[in-house]
Amino acid sequence: MKYSNTLPFSKAQDTIDPLRKFRTKFLFPKHKGKDVIYFTGNSLGLQPRSTAKYIQQELSDWAKYGVEGHFQAKHPWFSYHELFAKPVSKIVGAKSSEVIMMNQLTSNIHFLFVSFYCPTKERYKILCEAKAFPSDQYVLESQVKFHGYAPDDAIIEVAPRKGEHTIRHEDVLSAIEKNKNELALVFIGGVNYYSGQVFDMQSITEVAHNAGAMVGFDLAHAAGNIKLNLHDWNVDFAAWCTYKYLNSGPGSVGGAFVHERHHTNDLSRFAGWWGHDKSTRFKMEKGFKPIPTAESWALSNVPIISMACHKAAVDIFEETGMNALAEKSKKLTGYLEFVIEEINLNFKNKKLEIITPKERGCQLSMIAHGLGKPFHEQLTRQGVIADWREPNVIRMAPVPLYNSFEDVYRFGEIVTMSLRTK
Ligand SMILES: *Cc1c(COP(=O)(O)O)cnc(C)c1O
Secondary structure, three states: OOOOOOHHHHHHHHHHOOOHHHHHHEEOOEEOOEEOEEOEOOOOOOEEOOHHHHHHHHHHHHHHHHHHHHHHOOOOHHHHHHHHHHHHHHHHOOOHHHEEEOOOHHHHHHHHHHHHOOOOOOOOEEEEEOOOOHHHHHHHHHHHHHOOOOHHHHEEEEOOOOOOOOOOHHHHHHHHHHOOOOEEEEEEEOEOOOOOEEOOHHHHHHHHHHOOOEEEEEOOOOOOOOOOOHHHHOOOEEEEOOOOOOOOOOOOOOEEEEOHHHOOOOOOOOOOHHHEOHHHHHHOOOOOOEOOOHHHHOOOOOOHHHHHHHHHHHHHHHHHHHHHHHHHHHHHHHHHHHHHHHHHHOOOOOOEEEOOOOOEOOOEEEEEOOOHHHHHHHHHHOOEEOEEEOOOEEEEEOOOOOOOHHHHHHHHHHHHHHHHOO
């Protein structure tokens, strides 16, 4: 695609953008009376205008029916989570029986580890990417300790080579090969939160399976961002949050995937009544009878208000589909990259270094050399919401669902102005 760093070009792209109407479905924070340039949908997605209505429905049904709302509500609470099986399975590329909305991300990873990290004396190691999201690092550390192993010995991190920012795919595969006799689990963030790198989940899964290990992915930065195909890729399990690209509100309900081949085998799991056979659930009898789907990993009756936020958001994804989003994402993020490289040409020493590889979703991470935090603060004062990650990275996520080409152009304008005053 041929880009141009001009306002007319960006406006023309917005005019022909088949997804342009979706921007109006979201509430943008304001800066001096105008929409901010919101590039942090990778951290907290914007609120759909429809969310309030979805929550109000549940508040009204609660007021009207009290406990009877479990069965009488417009969307009965007893089965509310079932509304997600189909639409969410499309977002992550799964069968409806393979996804379940429950708990939150870090808790879900721990619960899934009960089934998928069952170390033995010979096989007890976990392979992950270096600089995984801190919460995931704490999961791994506490899990291996819980099983009696030392983190330094049991956790293998694959890092970028010296002087590089991206972890090479072949290095992941060779680390799996090298540790194949001791590896119990490969657990990686499908899209790295810091660099925006997308891992080749399909071939990692294949190689890890050949090595005799289980494979899981943290999809916090992948769900709703890139096209996924968890079922066909043969991934064993995955978990994600819904408040980033899935726009379901701060701390909202999490999601989990368990491949169907594991639904009826005898993997250990921690059980609760919402995973128990529905026809006998209210007999309140002894003896856990797991539902033969991913639902059997659910424990508790569901947080309806959170679920209502998620439903508002998922209904919007139902209208777009991941194909259209991925297509726009490629153009929009490509435009941001183009604009940043153009800006570099106008300044003597290249200051803005994009560290995100071509294998990416919509996020670009850049190092602003010699500019530091004051530069980021300057952008914020001009109405740009992008985020700063220590020691020196600015993350920008032009989200195809609600960001525009004009957002990208205006962002470039503000960056240029800020660099001129340096
Ligand atoms: C955002 C994020 C989390 C957050 O976990 P919560 O349990 O939802 O607080 C965990 N892992 C990754 C990779 C993330 O990006």
